[in-house]
Amino acid sequence: MAEPMMIFAAQEYRDRVAKLQMGMAAQGLDALLLTTPADVFYVTGFLTRFWASPARPWFVIVPVADDPVAVIPSIGAALMGQTWLHDIRTWDAPDPRDDGISLLTGALADLVPAQGQIGVPMGLETHLRMPLADYDLLRAQLAPRQIVDATACIQRIREVKSEAEINKIRESCAIAGRAFARVPEFAAEGQPLSCVFRDFQIALLTEGADWVSYVAGGAGPDGYGDVISPAGPQPLRRGDILMLDTGAVKNGYFCDFDRNFAIGRASDTARRAHAALWQATEDTLALLRPGWRACDVHAALCANLQKYGATPSGGRLGHGLGITLTEWPSFTPLDETPLREGMVLTLEPGCVTGDGRIMVHEENIVLRKDGAEVLSPRASHELPEITA
Template identity: 55%
Template sequence: MRPRDNPPPRGFPEAEFAQRTEKAQAAMAEAGLDALLLTTEPELRYFSGFLTQFWQSPTRPWFLVVPAKGKPVAVIPTIGAGCMARTWIDDIRTWSSPQPDDDGISLLSQALAELAGKTGRIGLAKGKETHLRMPLSDFESLGWSLPGLAFEDATAILRGLRMVKSEREIEKIAHVCDVVSGAFGAAPELFAAGQSDIEAFRSFKIECLKRGVDDVSYLVGGAGQGGYGDIISPPSGRRLRAGDVLILDTGCLFDGYFCDFDRNFAIGRADDAVRRAYDVVWRATEAGLEAARPGATCAELFAAMQGVLGDGGPQGAGGNEVGRLGHGLGMQLTEWPSHTPWDRTLLEPGMVLTLEPGMTFAPGKVMVHEENIVVREEGAELLTRRAPPELPVI
């Protein structure tokens, strides 16, 4: 891995995008698809390198077509032409948007007819954890304009490509994981009794930005006396006091790639039940680290962590209703696969994952722990700096 104080270069060489496209086209040929129609931010960025925060506006649709041969073709609003021109994409077709009567649909229809034929089979993400990101009425209009087209589910193709990261992708994720690990290491200077949870969150965000992340786009957590029960609500203004347990769970960005992990802290003191719960989830993560090897399934990874949680006491993980114990990580905060009893995805070298065991250890009290790893030939490699085996007390 690159030294911690030397961030990886931004962007990717054209060869990386060419390789991604070629792999997609090989899978398309096997599935009998004539083109892929991509409509969401991570899909467009994966094949083009088009990185912008302008996606936060829902006003304009954006399209990328991957043909059976050759480079992708961008069909985008004119406002994005300059940014797209700085990618490896050569064929950029634009229209003035927003255009209520025809917001790019005629232009997209022409591109699909040209690249796939009027009776082609077009791959589109239709499965779980996907969305269309264009008005349904516009998608219907597209079908009416080319009645011979067939839209097939290409989720498996996109999932298979994006689950296994290149070394350049892994390097970016490793860098942001390390930067944020350093920010968590500064906890004694950031958090204190008497501070409001709003102030704690703000201090942590500022620390992450100072250390070099591009954005703190996801930060949730909670605090409560003897443990917390809710970690997804915004901070309330409640002040930290002795006996509280504070958790912060963050997804920070570097060059469009996320980390996603949490850390727990006791304020002033921690009672025995809290310490035991922390020990259980820490050991469950150890079991996950040992189980995350090529050829294992996500279900087996879940079982390894769940086995430790189930031994954590009479309440154990039986009160855990979050549905999974971790997931994929990359251009999105959560990606495929999921660590669940039903996900039989085989782990492969290059997969970047979170390990996120959590348990209910008392009525209304939970303990959650999370680390980020990459699967290597020899097993799991930590991307985060491992949390201490005992609950830190501030």
């Protein structure tokens, strides 16, 4: 049963930890404490859907000058034992008296001097996946050690993907591309949206997804009102624009892109909107380079949409992508994160097509030294029509 964990060779994880440790040393951190599925997977390769159970906390400590230590519920010992980690400490969770906190305190106290600092991600787009009362207890027990924010330390490393990671994301994108190509097989006038969502998930699995963490979308005349809803029983109608958006997972890596389909012949409004979204993406892709800031992408997409006669929608127009459905940075007017070679990103312009209606369009890219390489099979310039 060793195969599930062999997504990457151990050296991939060692390289990641070495980079984290350089950042930690620069910030004066003696250890990182990680608690989320993504951070734990990033450092160890520990991949399980068991995170869906909120019952137990899981901890990985990255010391500044040694290999990571896992402090985890015993139910995960066998699976963590298949990773490259050699120091795995377990307790029988959930334990209402002490759910791993003594074990974690002991491990951190051994690794971090009394005057030392422990980094925990505390900033935008992070959360701490452990009970708050236990965190307060941990902090008190570890004093005078300080727990400080390590968001930047993690994010500056995770946001630049290795070629091995890029290949995994490309594979997820290819799976979704094949599933999108099959949408005309099951989306037709009269078909309930809930059935379309179900068949789309089946197509994603059939085409090779390990699992489907995200499907959303919408359907309506010339556009849709929102892009995060589950599907209801309402049937597709002639004149609807159907949008499907997915985060399918292969080997722990996500894609995140969407596609639009006209049910019957597309109206001029919808065709023009789709063309503007496609061309604004194309023009932005041609210009994008390392050194741009996240807000520059937002500005470029808005300017290009306007150039093609479209009114940009609100909200962010793309983001990072990798081991969660969305990662930082965000393409908003406020995010000044510099874009760097190796970042995997989504470009997701949206435009207003009517009262309370929008259309969106999304592609996944990796930023290379000389510009964007598109990882998702590029959408067709013409809005596809399902006229069967």
